[in-house]
Amino acid sequence: MVELGALPTVLALFLGLVLAFLVKFFFSRAHTNLPHGKMGWPLLGETLAYLKPHKSDSIGIFLQEHCSRYGKVFKSHLFGHRTIVSCDHELNMFILQNEEKLFQSSYPQALHGILGRNSLILVSGDVHKKLRSLALGMIGGTKSTVNFLPSIESLSISMMESWKGCKEVVFCKEAKRFTFNLMMKQSLSIGPDEAVTAQILEDFHTFMKGFVSLPIYIPGTSYHKAVKARERITSTIKGIIEGRRKENRLQNGDFLDVILSKENLTDEERVSLILDLLLGGHETTATLMALLIYFLAHSPQALQQLREEHLAIRKNKNDGELLSWEDYKQMNFTLNVIYEGLRCGNVVKFVHRKSLEDIRFKEYLIPAGWKVLPVFTAVHHDPCLHENPWDFNPWRWDDQATNKKVSFFGGGQRLCPGADLAKLETAFFLHHLVLNYRWKIKGDNFPLAYPYVEFHKELAIEMEPIHKTLEQKC
Numbered sequence: 071m072v073e074l075g076a077l078p079t080v081l082a083l084f085l086g087l088v089l090a091f092l093v094k095f096f097f098s099r100a101h102t103n104l105p106h107g108k109m110g111w112p113l114l115g116e117t118l119a120y121l122k123p124h125k126s127d128s129i130g131i132f133l134q135e136h137c138s139r140y141g142k143v144f145k146s147h148l149f150g151h152r153t154i155v156s157c158d159h160e161l162n163m164f165i166l167q168n169e170e171k172l173f174q175s176s177y178p179q180a181l182h183g184i185l186g187r188n189s190l191i192l193v194s195g196d197v198h199k200k201l202r203s204l205a206l207g208m209i210g211g212t213k214s215t216v217n218f219l220p221s222i223e224s225l226s227i228s229m230m231e232s233w234k235g236c237k238e239v240v241f242c243k244e245a246k247r248f249t250f251n252l253m254m255k256q257s258l259s260i261g262p263d264e265a266v267t268a269q270i271l272e273d274f275h276t277f278m279k280g281f282v283s284l285p286i287y288i289p290g291t292s293y294h295k296a297v298k299a300r301e302r303i304t305s306t307i308k309g310i311i312e313g314r315r316k317e318n319r320l321q322n323g324d325f326l327d328v329i330l331s332k333e334n335l336t337d338e339e340r341v342s343l344i345l346d347l348l349l350g351g352h353e354t355t356a357t358l359m360a361l362l363i364y365f366l367a368h369s370p371q372a373l374q375q376l377r378e379e380h381l382a383i384r385k386n387k388n389d390g391e392l393l394s395w396e397d398y399k400q401m402n403f404t405l406n407v408i409y410e411g412l413r414c415g416n417v418v419k420f421v422h423r424k425s426l427e428d429i430r431f432k433e434y435l436i437p438a439g440w441k442v443l444p445v446f447t448a449v450h451h452d453p454c455l456h457e458n459p460w461d462f463n464p465w466r467w468d469d470q471a472t473n474k475k476v477s478f479f480g481g482g483q484r485l486c487p488g489a490d491l492a493k494l495e496t497a498f499f500l501h502h503l504v505l506n507y508r509w510k511i512k513g514d515n516f517p518l519a520y521p522y523v524e525f526h527k528e529l530a531i532e533m534e535p536i537h538k539t540l541e542q543k544c
């Protein structure tokens with residue numbers, strides 16, 4: 071028998087249990103279709119495990135384990151937020167295509183400190199539209215990329231010349247110099263030998279280290295150094311802008327001319343756009359080139375076919391004659407190789423989004439305000455989409471359908487504006503490389519996803535010049 075005095079306690083206990091039951095019932099009703107998964111540690115969630123470096127031509131243990139336990143779409147707690155991770159191609163496409171409607175770009179706050187609040191990748195709405203259309207006008211599509219041809223050719227040729235007599239080359243360094251010099255020339259009309267070029271490149275190096283550092287703004291930390299490096303680059307670009315204004319000359323035919331001629335931009339936006347082009351335009355493409363050096367070194371058959379394609383192009387040209395847009399259109403296998411390098415190597419592993427409202431997709435619910443991460447690497451290595459996904463097989467691109475099963479340049483309103491340029495640069499660089507050199511990777515080196523791709527010691531390679539035989543010169 072319950073004593074009368076204990077009745078209030080029993081009642082309170084009973085009511086508490088009913089309340090707990092109701093909360094659990096309604097909460098789980100509202101989130102019935104929340105993808106499975108776990109939230110990990112308080113605050114940190116599963117961020118450290120998610121960011122654990124792995125071979126960039128694999129999906130890594132975290133995704134492997136989570137996908138096999140919870141499926142291609144799962145919940146987690148990453149970068150300080152409740153998160154839906156998507157390794158499902160259809161959902162990824164849905165996310166990218168619904169930018170600003172159901173989802174919005176949402177990069178970690180620490181990146182705002184490094185990139186600056188006007189960076190194209192961080193802004194949204196009308197400011198994004200305005201800056202993006204300017205960027206597209208300068209680097210997107212055939213009309214713009216054709217303007218890059220002479221600089222790409224001369225930089226490729228001088229790179230090959232500079233390797234003469236070298237037995238070994240630290241490739242990532244060389245590739246970054248190549249892509250950065252190109253962007254400096256097109257953006258600011260500044261040549262590779264000018265002191266300011268080396269100084270900004272050095273600052274970008276520091277800047278990149280800050281991307282994966284803890285966002286602690288104390289002197290000595292990588293994050294602090296990166297923010298300071300950005301400030302230095304910004305003030306250098308501001309100085310160049312002021313110089314142009316003083317001299318009142320806008321006939322360089324470079325991006326800065328275009329940007330200065332637009333009256334609807336603030337100076338902060340002008341500097342930020344130049345910074346975006348310099349940064350976006352050099353790191354990613356240099357990584358792609360390094361990945362191709364790596365994959366081709368392990369695929370003699372693909373390298374042979376690539377060489378044959380470029381020998382055939384040379385056959386129809388005079389000695390020393392520069393490549394043209396028509397030649398580029400003949401580089402079909404080269405593009406297969408580039409696409410396969412992007413698919414296998416994964417220059418950009420995933421992008422950051424957030425959901426703007428409760429969204430239902432297939433059987434899943436994505437609650438409003440959650441972080442959403444479309445993971446491209448997982449799609450690129452999905453055996454349901456790609457046969458033997460771990461094989462470097464450029465011939466898979468002969469099938470047009472392969473193109474619909476990848477997203478290395480993102481998509482929707484944020485599709486990379488530099489995609490065409492990156493392909494063109496890489497194709498011309500490959501032309502000169504395969505006709506002039508053979509190479510071997512030094513040691514047991516492979517690309518690692520940090521998640522941005524890096525090689526041990528910046529990928530040292532052994533070089534051997536190809537002595538042009540009669541067959542090659544034709």
Ligand code: HEM
Pocket residue numbers: 175190191192202205209346347350351352354355358417418421422478479480481483484485486487488489491492
């Ligand atoms: C292999 C080379 C490249 C890869 C793999 C790549 C990849 C990407 C991806 C995945 C995005 C989408 C980011 C998102 O949705 O959040 C992006 C955006 C962007 N990329 Fe690239 N990119 C490459 C080359 C370039 C080049 C050469 C430039 C400039 C010259 C460039 C400039 C940009 C800019 C400015 C954005 C932001 C676009 C926006 O938010 O509207 N990229 N890139």
